[in-house]
Each structure stands twice: as C-alpha cells, then as structure tokens.
Amino acid sequence: QVQLQESGPRLVRPSQTLSLTCTVSGGPITSGTYYWTWIRQHPVKGLEWIGYMYSDGDTYYNPSLKSRSVISPDSSERKFSLTLTSVTAADTAVYYCARSNGATSGRGFQYWGPGIPVTVSS
Amino acid sequence: QSLLTQPPSASGTPGQTVTMSCSGSTSNIGENFVYWYQQLPGAAPKLLIYRNYYRHSEVPDRFSASKSGTSASLTINGLRFEDEADYFCATWDDGLRNWLFGGGTRLTVL
Secondary structure, three states, rough: EEEEEOOOOEEEEEEEEEEEEEEEOOOOOOOOOOOEEEEEEEEEOOEEEEEEOOOOOOEOOOOHOOOHEEEOOOOOOOOEEEOOOOHHHHHEEEEEEEOOOOOOOOOOOEEEEEEEEEEEEE | OOOOOOEEEEOOOOOEEEEEEEEOOOOOOOOOEEEEEEEOOOOOEEEEEEEEEEEEEOOOOEEEEEOOOOEEEEEEEEEEOOOEEEEEEEEEOOOOOOOOOOOOEEEEEO
C-alpha cells in the first residue's frame, strides 16, 4: 500500500526558499517506473502541476516554475523533496506530493499525500 | 483562468444523474488522455477516471466518463450525498509541455 506524506515549514518569508519533503511508504522511490510529483492548489487559481522526478532521477518542470524549482531525491530512497526559491505571496498554496506511472499518458496521479498548507508572509 | 473550462457548479438530488463537462483545445484534450479527480471537503484530490474512461480501482461503476474531440464529460448515476465534492479534469498540453487542471465543478447534492 503506497502512502505519501508531506512535511516542512508552513510559513515562509517572502524572497526566501520553500523546502518540502515527501515521505513515501510502500517501496523505495528508485524502484519501478514512477513519476514522483509535486502539485499545488492555490486558494483561487486552483490546481497547478509543479513538476516530477522519474525513478531514475530525471526531472521535468512546469515551464512557468522551472527557473525556481528543484525536485530531488533523498539519500534514504524513501523521500523526495521540492525546493522553490524566491517565494512570493503568489506561492501561498496547499502543496501535494503524488505518484503517477506515466509522464503524460499513464494511469494518472494515483496516490496523493494529504497536503501541507504553506503561507508566504512576512 | 484555466485552459480547461469546467462549469463552476452542478447540483442534483439523490438518485439523479449528473453530467459535468470539461472543454479544452486541440493541443490538450484533442491530443491527450483526460483524467478526472474528486476532491472531498478538506481532503486531497483522488483519482476517479484515467485515460478518458477507465475507472480507477474501487471507483463505483456509477461514475463514467467520455471524451469527444476537444471536450470530455464525467457522469454520475444514482447520485448520493457522499458524492458532494469538487471534480477536476486534467490533461497534458503538448504546446505548453505542462499538465493542466480544470477550475473544477462543485457538485451539490440537494
């Protein structure tokens, strides 16, 4: 049974760096053909895909966030993280980690974490 | 403003059938699979439908979906109070090289 859990600070100051971790149970993130994904949900703008990391470490990002985003694995093989630099109030959202089995045409984002609300404010 | 257009609200009474739409364009729905997610209040989205019309595991067969051209739809038969939630469509956009989500339809069961 795959379970994901987000963790990290819930308050970040403007211009600082947001760092979140997703802890995965049910197997190492390096096994299988999975895309370990970050998605966020703005209060008004709705759901926004941030990017994903493939099981082999390759990454792909939302073009509008690419310059500020890094998704990377943790040495434990049970975690992966999101780093978002130079945050502004527009980055205030609930952040979800998720898993899919295809980049653009798989079976969808099958597993999601419960989400972590992050506020950017001074 | 999302590139996938969904009506903001829908409603029905228990037992009724409700259909909600998702409209896109050639570069997204027209060329790629559509996915549907259900988000109950205070919870994370859950996958309902993948690749246009396949139900995810344990999704009741009351839920069905279809796609035609640049539009897709989700139908719920035998509406239940527990179906009250937000429903989002999603697809890949070949031009933007990005996953898109619709703005969501809030379903109210009266």
